[in-house]
Amino acid sequence: MSRFEGQYSPVDVDSELASDCLDTIENVILPLVKKIWGDKWCGG
Structure with missing residues (x-):
């Protein structure tokens, strides 16, 4: 659940x-x- 509420969580959780x-x-x-x-992909 916390993953979906990440934007409302403390910075350390984010x-x-x-x-x-x-x-x-x-x-x-x-x-x-x-x-x-x-x-x-490597530009070679």
């Missing part, structure tokens, strides 16, 4: 949720993007 989102992006989405686009 920061924690944002950190979780960044971790997900870094660990899941970036590898996926690199796998799909490969060198094109």
